[in-house]
Amino acid sequence: MSLQWDKRMSSTFLLYGATGYVGQVTARLALDYGLQPILAGRDGIKLEHQGAELGVDYRVASLDDPKALDNALKDVSVVLHCAGPYLHTSKPMVEACLHAGVHYLDLTGEIPVYEAIANRDLEARERRIMLLPGVGFDVVPTDCLAAHLKQRLPSATHLTLAFQTEGPAGLPPGTQRTSIELIPYGNRVRRNGRLEIPDQVQKTRMIDFGKGSMSAVRLTWGDVYTAWYSTGIPNIEVYAVLPKAARNLLAAFVHFRPVLKFAWVRSFLKRFIQPGPSVESRMQTSTHVWGEVVDDQGHIAAARLHGPEAGVIWTTRAALAVVKQVLAGNAPPGFQTPAKAYGPDFVLECEGVTREDLS
Numbered sequence: 001m002s003l004q005w006d007k008r009m010s011s012t013f014l015l016y017g018a019t020g021y022v023g024q025v026t027a028r029l030a031l032d033y034g035l036q037p038i039l040a041g042r043d044g045i046k047l048e049h050q051g052a053e054l055g056v057d058y059r060v061a062s063l064d065d066p067k068a069l070d071n072a073l074k075d076v077s078v079v080l081h082c083a084g085p086y087l088h089t090s091k092p093m094v095e096a097c098l099h100a101g102v103h104y105l106d107l108t109g110e111i112p113v114y115e116a117i118a119n120r121d122l123e124a125r126e127r128r129i130m131l132l133p134g135v136g137f138d139v140v141p142t143d144c145l146a147a148h149l150k151q152r153l154p155s156a157t158h159l160t161l162a163f164q165t166e167g168p169a170g171l172p173p174g175t176q177r178t179s180i181e182l183i184p185y186g187n188r189v190r191r192n193g194r195l196e197i198p199d200q201v202q203k204t205r206m207i208d209f210g211k212g213s214m215s216a217v218r219l220t221w222g223d224v225y226t227a228w229y230s231t232g233i234p235n236i237e238v239y240a241v242l243p244k245a246a247r248n249l250l251a252a253f254v255h256f257r258p259v260l261k262f263a264w265v266r267s268f269l270k271r272f273i274q275p276g277p278s279v280e281s282r283m284q285t286s287t288h289v290w291g292e293v294v295d296d297q298g299h300i301a302a303a304r305l306h307g308p309e310a311g312v313i314w315t316t317r318a319a320l321a322v323v324k325q326v327l328a329g330n331a332p333p334g335f336q337t338p339a340k341a342y343g344p345d346f347v348l349e350c351e352g353v354t355r356e357d358l359s
C-alpha cells in the first residue's frame, strides 16, 4: 500500500509467545529484517535465555494478569501474538490491546476466534486501533488471492480456495495442537453469506495446482469466515490436498466428535504431537494455492499463488510484512482482514511468492 517501512521509522514491536516454535523463528527473522522485537511470554526463564542469545529485551506477562500485560504493552504500538491455541489466548490480549491502545496481530486460523474479534470492531474503531487476526499462511495468501479474484470478476457469487504442500515439512507443533482443539467445532462452509455446517461428510474436488489435477478434500479454514469480509462473496469453500492418513483421520473425527468434546480426550491426542519441521525440510518444501470464483452467469476467474513452506516460512514472512506496514503507520482501525487492510497484491511482498492468472 501507500506507506513503506524503512529503517528510520520505529522498528520496535512486542512479540508475545516468543518462546514457541514459530515465535523463535519470527524473532530471528525480525532481526534479519532490521526490526527490533521485544520478546514476551509467560516464562521468564526461557525469555531471559532467549533474550541473552539474541541480544534483545524481554518482558514477562501471563495472559491471566491484566496489569502485567498492560506493562508489557507499554511504549509499543503493535503486538504480534504468537501464543496459541487462540481459542484460549486471544481474548486477554485483545482486551489488553484495547485498554492500552495497541494494534493487535495474531496467527489464528480459528473461525470462532475471528468471530469473537470481529465483535470488537466498534471498540477498536473508537480506540483507533487495528485488530488483524490471521497474519500467517492462514489467511494472508488465500485472503489476498480471494480479493484478487473478486477484482477480476466483481459479479462473483461463489469462491473456492485450495492449497497443496509439496515436500517433507510437517506442521508446527502449535498448529497440530490447534487442530485438535478445533475438532469439536466441526466443519463450516459459507452459504448465502451465513456460516453453515455442511451436509456432505467428506467432499472432494479435483484441482490443478500447476502439475496436473489432484484430489483435494474440503475442510474448515479461516477464509470461510474472513473472505466474506474481504470480498463480500456469499458462498465460500476451502479444500486442501492431504496425505491419505490425514484424510482418514479427518473422516474418523466426524464419528468421534462427541467424545472429542472432552478436554481429557484431546489432551490424550496431544501426546502424539510431533516436533516442528527441521530447517532443511522447510527449505525443501513449497506451497501452492489455487482459487476460483464463479458468478450466476457461469463466468469464471481462477488464479494460483506459489510460495515457500507454509506453516513457518510463509507464515513468518507474511506476519512480519504486516508488522512493517503497521510500523509505517498503515493500520486501518477496527477489525480487518489482510486483503481489506493491505489489498490483494500484499501477498506478493512476501519473499518467494508469485501469482499466475489462469485463463
Ligand SMILES: NC(=O)c1ccc[n+]([C@@H]2O[C@H](COP(=O)([O-])OP(=O)(O)OC[C@H]3O[C@@H](n4cnc5c(N)ncnc54)[C@H](OP(=O)(O)O)[C@@H]3O)[C@@H](O)[C@H]2O)c1
Residues within 6 Å of the ligand: 017, 018, 019, 020, 021, 022, 023, 041, 042, 043, 046, 062, 063, 082, 083, 084, 085, 086, 088, 089, 107, 108, 109, 134, 135, 136, 137, 138, 139, 172, 173, 174, 175, 176, 177, 178, 276, 310, 311, 312, 315
Ligand atoms: N496462521 C498460520 O498459518 C499459523 C502457522 C503456524 C502457527 N500458527 C499458530 O501459531 C501458534 C503458535 O504455534 P507454535 O508452533 O509456535 O506453538 P508452540 O511451539 O506450542 O508455542 C506456543 C507458544 O505459546 C505460548 N503459550 C501457549 N499457551 C499460553 C498461555 N495460555 N499463556 C501464555 N503463553 C502461552 C507458549 O509459551 P510457553 O513456552 O510458556 O509454553 C509458547 O511460547 C499456534 O496457535 C498455531 O496454531 C499459525
